[in-house]
Amino acid sequence: MGLQAILFISVFISILLAFIYFIRFVSRKLSGRIPPQLYDRVEQVIIGGIVVGVVSMFQPWLFVGYKYGFLVVLFSTLAFIVWSHITPSAVLYGEEEFVNVSAQEVVRKTALE
Numbered sequence: 001m002g003l004q005a006i007l008f009i010s011v012f013i014s015i016l017l018a019f020i021y022f023i024r025f026v027s028r029k030l031s032g033r034i035p036p037q038l039y040d041r042v043e044q045v046i047i048g049g050i051v052v053g054v055v056s057m058f059q060p061w062l063f064v065g066y067k068y069g070f071l072v073v074l075f076s077t078l079a080f081i082v083w084s085h086i087t088p089s090a091v092l093y094g095e096e097e098f099v100n101v102s103a104q105e106v107v108r109k110t111a112l113e
Contacts, residue, residue: 049076
């Protein structure tokens with residue numbers, strides 16, 4: 001029994017560390033590169049997936065809805081966790097038009113002023 005517990009804990013921790021690494025990787029690749037409109041739209045789709053999954057899980061008519069609703073909630077929740085670690089690009093108001101820049105550039109510009 002002790003060996004099974006050690007195996008379970010080690011597999012659980014390795015999955016958790018892999019997910020943390022995946023979050024950091026995606027965050028470093030996409031932060032500051034996503035336009036705010038696209039960021040908001042993707043976030044709305046993910047939240048919509050959570051809502052659809054919960055409604056599917058709690059409907060009393062079809063067992064298939066429960067099965068797929070659980071999977072939709074699971075993947076939508078994981079996607080929301082990853083997406084919440086991404087920073088959209090900032091919008092600076094210029095003389096003539098709007099300019100998309102990264103959050104680091106906004107911090108640098110405000111620090112210089």
